[in-house]
Amino acid sequence: MATQAFDLALIQLGNVSGSKEHNLQHAREMVVKAAAGDGNFKPRVVVLPECFNSPYGVKYFPEYAEKIGFQNDQQYDVEKSQSDSIKMLSSVAKETGVWLVGGSIPERDVSDNSVLYNTSTIYSPEGKLVGIHRKVHLFDIDIPGKITFQESKVLTGGSQITQIDTDVGRLGVAICYDVRFPELAMIAARQGCAAMIYPGAFNLTTGPLHWELLARGRAVDNQIYVAMCSPARDTSADYHAWGHSMIVDPLGKVVTEADEAERIVYARIDPEAIKEARKNIPVTIQRRFDVYPDVSA
């Protein structure tokens, strides 16, 4: 899949409240704003953060979870979905004519009410739901005196990797804690993805330590673009997100970064920069699969 140069926008969404209706309305307005561009950039791909329709926290997931809806022959039928979030995302992708990585929402399994996932849904510019990613690695950590979080108390991990073919190239999608597991980005890069996109929500303990480090690591290891899209920080919420949404280029350079407030950041994704990085530092063709296995094979 050939990549064309395109602009990417990350929405560091603020003001996520207890009202799902408000959250959806605000997210919609921000997608419209992001898709309009800023004079320098006119994005073809727009990204929302992790858990944009609900406060982030284990206790909220069951209440805010939605069934994505009907799937037929691997195609999701938005028309038949009962989910307000899915309907909003599909309609705003169509209205704005962008590829939309719809952050993530708590998803309830269609056939088993007791099973919940943390799920990103992805839409074409025609509003078609073209793919979903269920967070594979659940955020279960315990740093005494700092942060304890256990998504696995209520969520089930997904079991598939996600790559989306768009008219500007192939994109890998994973969610937040997934970034700590290099295999997904490695596989995506070797299977032709120009970028890995991670809706995410790091916190004030691990954010300063690892957010940028992981984004740059995934980029430089694989010589691809990496985008990490966080919610804005809200210190009145239970979970304080790190913010700092960023896009990193194939050399590992941060090309754009937000602070912690509500922002939209943009960058150009340029296939020539991927080619140039791989030509100048040819690790791509220097791998020793006679010494270790190729995880993408």
Ligand SMILES: NC(=O)CCC(=O)C(=O)O
């Ligand atoms: N929402 C998440 O998966 C958070 C991941 C995180 O903060 C980390 O340190 O990893």
